[in-house]
Amino acid sequence: MTLIARLATIAATVVGVTLVALHAQQARTSSKALPLEKIMLPPGFTISIWAQGVKNARQMAVGSKGTVFVGSRQAGLVHAVVDSNGDNKADKVYVIAKGLDQPSGVAFRDGALYVADISKIYRFDDIEAKLAAPPKPVLVTNTYPTEGHHGWKFIAFGPDGWLYVPVGAPCNVCDKRSENPVFATVTRIRPDGTGREIWAHGIRNSVGFDWHPGTKTIFITSNGRDMLGDDVPPDTLNHAPTQGLDFGFPYCHAGEIADPEFGSKRPCSEFTKPAHKFGAHVASIGARFYTGTAFPAEYRNQLFVAEHGSWNRSTPVGYRVSVVTMDDKANVTGYKPFAQGWLQGGDAWGRPADVQPLPDGSLLVSDDKSDVIYRIAYGK
Template sequence: MKIYDLNFKSITICALSLAVLSCNGKKEEGKEESTEAEETVSSETSLPLDRLHLPEGFKIEVYAEGLDGARSMAMGDDGTLFVGTRNEGVVYAVKDTNGDYKADKTYVIAKDLEQPNGVAFKDGALYVAAVSRLFKYQNIEQQLDNPQEPELIYDDYPGNFHHGWKYIAFGPDDKLYVPVGAPCNICDSTSVDQRFASITRMDPDGSNREIIAHGIRNTVGFTWHPETGELWFTDNNRDMMGDDTPPGELNRLTEVGQHFGFPFCHGGTVPDPDFGSQRPCSDFVPPVQPLGAHVAALGVKFDTGNMFPESYKSYAFIAEHGSWNRSSKVGYRVSLVKLDGNQAVGYEPFIDGWLDEESQEAFGRPVDLLFLKDGSLLISDDVGDAIYRVTYKG
């Protein structure tokens, strides 16, 4: 297998990982998962929200703060927001107990996990994805003070830490969807394991796992269209090809087994300099919308509520985590892809200002998106260690 892995960021992450992890991707001896809950109280924000720019009529506030490395989100039946992390190894539960849309209690549901980025909720149970394993916490909302030991429902995903963190969600078919990132910046990893660079799905008990899509370097966000039920997902393309290439991707899966290009083609039109000669871009499904190069598009959602103006139902909302390997930074915002049916007709910012263009310093990096029942939008931020809530009053 030919591998060109120049992602120096992974070296830094490995060196600075929690003490419970070693750089070979295995737990140190005697370090086990803990589900002991710890309760804290959120405080007033010191984040400079006045630097953020939103369309007229929209407002952004802090929903929860003090959640170190807050990433993927899932909402429980009783209003508990579950939040995964990556290098922190922790899963949080936050509660708004008085209905003011500000979380006032925070619990640590699990700790010492291997990059538990992914969280999903179904039938009273919390599902958590670590690098190679999936856990199920039954009746979790009744046990926030003292969660029981989780059930291990799957333990056979690759153990590679490079793109090993997983976003998970249940689809309209009641299957649990789990991606497997490529273990490299650029490589044909499927020669080692067909599951690399794919999206898989399985039954809630971990059985009947299957690959449904190929050629996906590193998706950290997907959702289902509220009208068609089709899977839409973001993908982060390779690094080290320059500031402005290749583009990121917003994709749409219409048939099981489709291939979206990695490592041969990026953004539907850009042949890879190392692998592009092996297969043409015409062999693959192009993105619905090429996104900015290196913006690191993660969470994606459609508006299914009744708070935002009706016109926003024709948009896909995307959390752009922001670049790390570009001469001037891009991303660090929530963007919109305007759709006409299944065709993209526009790509524009919705919220920006987390990045100071002059200093190139950022006080936040959006990760995941979640619409609440009242139609407001939650945004997680793993640098600001916060969850924001966006509302509209016209």
Template sequence: MPHRLLRAVALVMVAAATPSCQSATEHDLARLKLPEGFTAGVYSADVPGARSLALGARGTVFVGSRDAGNVYALRDTDGDGHADHRHLLIEGSPDSPNGVAFLDGDLYVAFTDRIARLPAIESRLDDPPAPQTVVRLPRYDHHGWRYLAAGPDGALYVGLGAPCNVCERYGEIWRIDPDNGEHTVIARGVRNTVGFDWSPQTGTLWFTDNGRDMLGDNRPPDELNRLTGERTHFGFPYCHGGDIPDPEYGSPDACARYVPPVQRLGPHVAALGMRFYDGDAFPADYRGDILIAEHGSWNRSERIGYRLMRVDPEAALAGTGDAYRPFVTGWLTDSGEIWGRPVDVLVLPSGALLVSDDYRGAVYHIDYGPPG
């Protein structure tokens, strides 16, 4: 497909099939298992490859993709929890425009080899500007799709996953000045983070990290980490999960040298997008919790993941056993059928939660109403 960066399409949302799967419908979502009082609906069923999510100042939801090569803008103009307009800002890029971030009126997109800016984007959804390169990134295909976020300090943050299953000298998080493109490495030893957010209470950066493959079904765990500034290396490739020395690169005492995860997640669950829940729509005990999208395993004899999980950060820091528990399940059926793969989560100003699904090409809307 040719690389068409400037074609924009605004249209009323309709369900549309993608080549790899059927479109999401309200009926499909009846399979989800939600806590009492929660409901799930389809925010948009026409977002092929939907992955990273970002929110604009005027309520526009921006969606990046990996294989589809598209960046979308979704608008819910009547506030009913369903997007009624879709704008195609970037189409068919071969460079995986996965990460999206909104900062000071501009949309930033992380491609495999660069981060680019689309200025004043919310006033130009029907006629998007050409992306302007801010900084070049080292290009590689394995783990080459980037997660991008705007930090509370006005900087951009991007994850650079290792171009391998396990290898040395790779795996970082960069802080980037959006004005001049200069970058600082703020974390090392991070195999592949595809989701991070900042604590509303402390301002510290928390991030998910995908564990290495080929150590068996149950090793190592994926990780939830916290960057405190005290130490900046999280162990890859020498130590996994805080206590598993790598058989090739590690040593018996390797794990003592690096920052362990705050919370060990499921093995091979592919923990991707995460957000602190800071809304008011969910019950009060959800506020301040971390919601994580687990994309699901591909290399395990029995599948795991395909769900949203909930982490109580205070309990995780204290090491209590109930810090990590299911929130929404059902994208993987009891018989092992996969019908959806959650990728990212985004808290709306209303307090509702959006969830992207690249398998179904959809974005879902999860809300809460007290049981009647």
């Protein structure tokens, strides 16, 4: 049997998307062995490969029947990954769509998969019943900017039922507020694509957020600007419990660092400070609160963050999964590495892109460099 068994194609071009279904791709086949023994975890935790061949795996979302949907960025693909026999390893990988423009963001609601590319959001209705023959996508909105710089998106539905959609700055650092105030924000829209509002301002590039399980308020990761050196400014975790808060980009970074070019326009005192500062250039992106019960109690309701890793720092940093700890009132109390080892001697063999808890209490980690999804479990 070939790598892709019983290939069936269903071709259609709808609102610019070419659909393809690959039936029962062998998810465990890999052209290379990954050194999982190098991954360091707290005592009692184990890591395994849950799915392979998920090209450029980025954001994940779990369907109501357990399907794990996976966006990509450079590959332009959207995957659906299934563990059909319950052995904690995926055995089927479907391609739901291809030819999209950096479709990193995926979200699931009421049986439908929402997919975000640079300027559009699509909806695939009743998708879990049609994995082998994906339905034609419904265009939800095409009103987002077309600029590709920081244009890829992480999307998620909030407790209020709205779909939250970030819009990155179309630059390393620039002031676009008067030209188009939607840049460097996190927006929200209704599920039908109407009623777009800006929820938070001054966020340079968010590729991850989630809502605290107790307070139901949003925490947003953001990547700091480049070209100010190895150690400035830090990436941030921003807490936006109310609409309209401004976190300062491009005038102020991390609540206290005036930008050399734009800082004279508005002082840092005008803006909301971050809830937490990560290391500079660690590329903190996918973020999820862990609400399961399989991990020890100390991890419950804590925020797991994928640190994708630096691209231009003289000494690389990141390439790990960390935990931001909080109390019941959503106050940050600490920060520590959770899974690390993808970076070895200055070279990275993997890049964590997102984290996604599963109903069984395990934690998936996508890796867009090695084209795999890992499963981290506790105990036997």
